[in-house]
Amino acid sequence: MNTKSEGGYKTDSKDNSTSHRGGYCHGAVVHALQQCGVRHIDTAKRYGCEHLLQRAIRDSGVKREDLWITTKLWHSDYGYDNTKKACLESCERLGVEYLGEQRKTCIC
Numbered sequence: 209m210n211t212k213s214e215g216g217y218k219t220d221s222k223d224n225s226t227s228h229r230g231g232y233c234h235g236a237v238v239h240a241l242q243q244c245g246v247r248h249i250d251t252a253k254r255y256g257c258e259h260l261l262q263r264a265i266r267d268s269g270v271k272r273e274d275l276w277i278t279t280k281l282w283h284s285d286y287g288y289d290n291t292k293k294a295c296l297e298s299c300e301r302l303g304v305e306y307l308g309e310q311r312k313t314c315i316c
Contacts, residue, residue: 232257234264241268241275252280252313253298262303276308283313 240246241264249265251258258279265275279302285294295310 232260234260234267237261237264238268241265241270247274248276248278248308250278251302252282253285253294253301254280254282254313258298258301262301265303272304277302277304278309278311279307280311280313286312 247270249261251261265272279298281291281294285291291310295307298310299305299307
């Protein structure tokens with residue numbers, strides 16, 4: 209299903225998402241990075257969009273060192289070895305060499 213945001217960007221909520229609830233819009237992410245000065249990207253493996261954000265970061269032209277990227281661990285990623293592996297996998301999906309922060313997911 210295609211939808212249009214207030215900014216006029218089209219999304220296909222069936223195929224792309226920034227969270228497990230959907231809503232990813234490549235044009236909006238690039239616009240936020242290029243035109244609005246957004247420098248913090250908050251994502252998670254569970255959202256399923258890290259690979260999409262890689263393209264948005266690249267397309268925006270914003271330097272990696274100017275971004276603060278946060279991602280989150282899922283419960284199965286807890287523990288030293290699992291956390292390290294999850295961090296490296298997120299970096300690979302995001303197309304970056306390091307993260308600004310990696311948080312534990314807490315579902316209360």
